[in-house]
Amino acid sequence: MAASHREIAVRLVGVTKVYPMGALQVQALQGVDLAILQGEFVVILGPSGSGKTTILNLMGGLDSPSGGRIFTDGAEITALTVGQLTRYRREKVGFIFQFFNLIPTLTAQENVELAAELVSRPLAVGPLLAELGLGERLRHFPSELSGGEQQRVAIARALVTDPPLVLCDEPSGILDYETGKRIFALMKGICRQRGKTFVVVTHNAALGQIAHRVIQLRDGRVVRDEVNPHPLEAEALRW
Amino acid sequence: MGKLRLQLLRDLAVHKWQFGAATLVVALGVALFGGAYSSYQNLKASYAYSYQRLAMADYWLLVDEAPERAVSEIGALPGVAAAEGRIVREVPLHIPGSAGVLARVISVPQERPASAIDLVLVEGSFFSGPQAREVLLERKFANFQGFRPGDTIHFKKGNERIPFKVVGVVISPEYIWVTKSAAEMFPSPRAFGVVFLPQERAEAFFGSQGRYNEILVRLEPGADREVLLAQMGQVLRSYHIARLSQRDTAEVGESRRDAIRGYRVGEAVALKDQPSNKMLEMDLESFHQLSLMFPVMFLAAAAMAIYTVLSRLIQGQRPQIGLMVAMGYSRGQILGHYLGFALVVGLLGVAVGTGGGILLGIYIGDMYSGFVNIPLRDFQVRGDILAVGAGAGLGVSLLAGLVPAWAAAGLRPAVAMRPSAPALGRRPPVEALFPFLARLSYTWKIPLRNIFRNPRRSFYTAAGVAVGLALILSSASFFDAFHSAIDLEFNGIRQYDAQLSFAQLDSALVSRKVASYPGVSSSQPLLQLPYRVLSEGKSKTTLILGLPEMGSPYRLFTPEGKAIAPSPEGILLTRVLQEELGVKVGDTVSLQPVAGVVGATRMPVVGIVEQPVGGMAFLPLRSVQDLMRQPGVATGLMLELEGHEGDAGLRQRLYDLPQTAAINFMTEQRRFLDDLLALMWGFIGVMLAFGAALAAAIVFNTIMVNTTERRREIATLRTIGLSQGRIFLMATIENLLLGLAGIALGLPLGYVMAVNFMKAYQGDLMSISVVLLPRTFILAAAGILLVLLLSQIPALRLIQRLDLAAEVKDWNS
Incomplete structure (x- = not known):
């Protein structure tokens, strides 16, 4: 895919990842080259152990590759120190997890504020939560929210720092069908309206239909990297 | 080896530090009980054994003068095992370079063993004969003054200096604690000593042949004391001693120096009122308090430690438990498996604690032997006490383990294999009470809410810190109380030198x-x-x-x-x-x-x-x-x-006054008391170590459990961009807040314990008020906080090493 340097949100060059497992070495990624463009909604598909979560972790600076280089926003994150990586995660990336990972002792609003106070120009927390349909649930603790509501709080937390890149690991993994679809609709809308780059990791191949691009992994290699010329709206999805 | 047992051993190995800390607390409780209670029993038995073997008197009849016949008649009364007359007088000793020493001279019969109050010879030999110009010196006095057999001491009689040869150094059951009288409990051996003289030599020296001013009476077991006292009074009446009253406080020897003499009265001092015995009883009582009070608290803390660690382990192994049930393991097998952890902790704790208790007992015994003259020791490893300690340690461990193990055995597989519900979040009540807390930064708000997230565990941590601090404070209060008493005595009351x-x-x-x-x-x-x-x-x-x-x-x-x-x-x-x-x-x-x-x-x-x-x-x-x-x-x-002590010339001049018996310098007296107190530093050192170890083990365990339990949260915080330093700070704030709560609990607890501990020192001999100096409290609290900060290091390292990528995906963490 041809793209100018400015348009690339994340670029992986010859990235490998090896996990030592006792006496064995597990090759999670085997020379991945990839470029994700700004404002794209990308879905990475693959069976368990294909390396999709590893790619997400490397893009988010949660892990470092065994070889190769990763660039985002013009900077090489593989060369960052621990402190710089923290700042990178704080300012450039939003994370959405399968299990929401909200802080149980903080309310919905506080969970989002916690991330907001880490950056100098956060989005307004109240309106953001209201926009995500949580205007009435601000003072509720995670244990008082449904799964869908919790995930929406997690989305708000990921967006409040206004990061260019949002990384999602099986965001509907433990949600029911309808709620899962609503979450994807929400994310897709945000991607479109706010111009964020979304990278979603899932094993659900049907989700590829809503993506601008679908990347398929197998055994740590990219086996398919396709642009979807006619992405569906999430509401139209069936699986 | 069965697979469950293998799993048990592997889990123990994985969580070795946490189970190790719980084991340590069990061991501390068992050791403290074993050491302190054995020492209490050892001392009690040694005193009793010494009294029995050395024919300790049951009564001291203090009279102005009674003839040999009166003694024989009392000895012949039914129920009296032995009666022995003796002369007890205080005589100034001339020791070159010393400003006068008052010797309590006690006559001793030549026959060995004596029928009442026998002496134990620790050095030299007994008198060569009943008329020998020889003396035996009480050990503390001899050691302090540096007298050895072969030396010569001089009695001062008017202007005369009468030499006596020191032939031996002895211990007397009457002076296990060397007191001068009930009013002078702590005489310095620089100014006061006990000296034994052959009976006939003493009679000749004091010009009191066949006449005694003290009769020692030893009773047959079961003798009716009231009846015998009346009979002894009757015997003495026939020798013109008008009355024999029972003294309620003993001042053996004090009446020897009575200013007014010549009245034919007598007094009977019972063993229970004898100053040395009373002092020992007082000490034993404080030991008794200590040996029960603290082990109970330590074992309670141990129970909480086991409960916390095992609960956390079971929480983390819910899927595994579900699987085991699904595979067909019975409830009993699962209960037994998890109870096995408590059993291992209990057994190890008991083994280490029992060994520690034996060593502690030996240490306390040795330390005590520095304080008091124990004539005959009955120090032994007390199997019955160690067994009680071991039983308590094991029982408490199993009981503490039973609660989480029972819950594990009751888990249904489908429930167990599902992710647990999100931790319950709620606004802690303190935020309603103090609304400003809700406006605190997250660096403060998260730790504060975490404390209320698991109130039972937080309370247990604070209680662990409190017990550790209380142990330190109540032991230290002993010093503060005695130092304050010494200060009041020498800086407040006695404004003379x-x-x-x-x-x-x-x-x-x-x-x-x-x-x-x-x-x-x-x-x-x-x-x-x-x-x-x-x-x-x-x-x-x-x-x-x-x-x-x-x-x-x-x-x-x-x-x-x-x-x-x-x-x-x-x-x-x-x-x-x-x-x-x-x-x-x-x-x-x-x-x-x-x-x-x-x-x-x-x-x-x-x-x-x-x-x-x-x-x-x-x-x-x-x-x-x-x-x-x-x-x-x-x-x-x-x-x-x-200059407080005067120069040598003045001291000599005062000493040479014909009226002078002895001069007691306050600086010397104070130095002696300070030295006596300094011997107790060993004791406070042990208590400090125990208190600090308890606090460290409890805090370590809680922090480790909290950190393990919150791995995903911590990883999430790191993922969204919180720095490691800020997460360390949040963990430290949480721990410090718990520590401060523990200190707030520990201060009153320590004070109450000190009050209990010092009760033994509030009687008719002395009244030592409970004192806890702010300095002591600040030092102890700062020490405990330091221990707390050190104890969190392993947990901070765990945070530092968290695999963020793995943790944020782990639904079970």
């Missing part, structure tokens, strides 16, 4: 003469007499001190700390005496001289005086002289000296 004791009642005018000596800043006479104070059926034998009305360097203070002067309008009583008699200011008490009948009167109590040691009463000097109808007399002088 030396007390010169007359050999016998003499003219107070000596004071004027002494005051004119160069180097003497002031000299004031003092009249000190043994008296019985009575009020509504209660009676107490004590000393009345006659002090100059104006300018007395013996200062008196009310319990509120206000200065008070002796008044001719009535008597002042120390708080100890007041409480013993149950009187208050305004009540009238009767005063009866211990010797004779002259001086009996009634007078009102006009004030209460705070004095740490000795229940005494105070009157103006003139009032006591008038009472005794002996104007112008004194029993000693209170001297203020230049």
Whole structure:
């Protein structure tokens, strides 16, 4: 895919990842080259152990590759120190997890504020939560929210720092069908309206239909990297 | 090996530090109980064994004079095992370079073993004969003064110096704790010592052939004491000793120095009132308190530690438990498996604790032997006590493990294999109470909410810190209390530098003469007499001190700390005496001289005086002289000296006065007491170590459990961009807040324990008030906080090493 340097949100060059497992070495990624463009909604598909979560972790600076280089926003994150990586995660990336990972002792609003106070120009927390349909649930603790509501709080937390890149690991993994679809609709809308780059990791191949691009992994290699010329709206999805 | 057992061992290996910390707390509790209670039993048994083997007297009959026949007649009374007459007198010793030592000289029969109060020879030999010009020295005195067999000591008789050869060093069951009297519990061996003389030599020396001033009586087991006392009184009456009253406080030897003599009265001092025995009883009681109070708390903390660690382990292994049930393991097998952790912790804790208890017992025994002269030791490893400690340690461990193990056994597989519900979040009540807390930054808000997230665990942590601190504080309060008492005695009450004791009642005018000596800043006479104070059926034998009305360097203070002067309008009583008699200011008490009948009167109590040691009463000097109808007399002088101790010339001049029996310098006395107290540092060192270890183990466990439980949260915080430093800070704040809560609990707990601990030292011998100096508290609290900060290091390292990518995906963490 041809793209100018400015348009690339994340670029992986010859990235490998090896996990030592006792006496064995597990090759999670085997020379991945990839470029994700700004404002794209990308879905990475693959069976368990294909390396999709590893790619997400490397893009988010949660892990470092065994070889190769990763660039985002013009900077090489593989060369960052621990402190710089923290700042990178704080300012450039939003994370959405399968299990929401909200802080149980903080309310919905506080969970989002916690991330907001880490950056100098956060989005307004109240309106953001209201926009995500949580205007009435601000003072509720995670244990008082449904799964869908919790995930929406997690989305708000990921967006409040206004990061260019949002990384999602099986965001509907433990949600029911309808709620899962609503979450994807929400994310897709945000991607479109706010111009964020979304990278979603899932094993659900049907989700590829809503993506601008679908990347398929197998055994740590990219086996398919396709642009979807006619992405569906999430509401139209069936699986 | 069964697979479950293999799993148990592997889990123990994985969580070795947490189970290790729980094991340590069990071990500390078992060791403390084993060590302290064994020591208590060892000391008690040693005293009893020494008393029994060395024929300790049951009664001391103090008389002015009784002939040999009276002793024989008492010895022949049914129920009396033995009666032995002896001479007990105080004689100044001449020791070159010393400003006078008062020796309590006690005659000893030649026959060994003695039928009442036998001596244990620790060095040298016994007398070569009943008339030998030889002495045996009590061990503490001999050691302090550096006397060895073969040395010579000199008795001072008027201007004469009479030499005696030291042939041996002994321990007496009567002086396991060397006291001079109930009013002088801590005489310095520099100024006071016990010396034993052959019976006939003593009789010749004191010109008292066949006549004794003390009769030791040993009773048959089960003898009726009241009947025998009446019979002994009857025997003495036939020798013109008008009455034999029972003393409620013993002042063995004090009556020897009675200023007023010649009255044919006698007193019976029971063993329970004998000062050395009383001091030992007091000590044993405080030991008893300590050996029960703290182990109970330690074991309670151990139970909480096991409960917390095992609960967390089970929480983390829910899927595994679900799988086991699904595979067909029975509830009993699962219960047994998880109870196995508690069993291993209990067994290891008991093994280490029992070994530690034996060592601690040996250490305490050795330390005590430095304090007191234990004539015959019955120190042994007390299997029964160790077994009780082991049983308690194991029982507590199993009980603590039973609760989470039972819950694990009750888990249904489908429930167990599902992710657990999100932790319950709620606004802690303190935020409703103090709304500003809700506006705190997240660095503070998250730790604060975490504390209320698992209140039981937080309470347990704070309680662990509190018990550790309380142990340190209550042990340290012993020092504070005694240091304060010593300070009050020497910086507050006794504003003089030396007390010169007359050999016998003499003219107070000596004071004027002494005051004119160069180097003497002031000299004031003092009249000190043994008296019985009575009020509504209660009676107490004590000393009345006659002090100059104006300018007395013996200062008196009310319990509120206000200065008070002796008044001719009535008597002042120390708080100890007041409480013993149950009187208050305004009540009238009767005063009866211990010797004779002259001086009996009634007078009102006009004030209460705070004095740490000795229940005494105070009157103006003139009032006591008038009472005794002996104007112008004194029993000693209170001297203020230049440079506190005077120069060698002055000391010699004072010592050479014909009236002088001994001079007791306050600096020396204080040094002796400080040295005595310093011996206890070993004890506080042990308690410090135990307290700190307890706090460290509890805090370590809680922090590790909290961190393990919150791995995903912590990883999430790191993922969204919180720095490692800020997460460390949040963990530290949470721990410090718990530590501060523990300190807030530990202070009153420590105080209550100190009150209990010091109760043993509040009786008719002394009244040591509970004191906890702010300095001690601050140091102990700071120490505990330091321990807490060190204990969180492993948890911080765990945070540092968290695999963020793995943790944020782990639904079970």
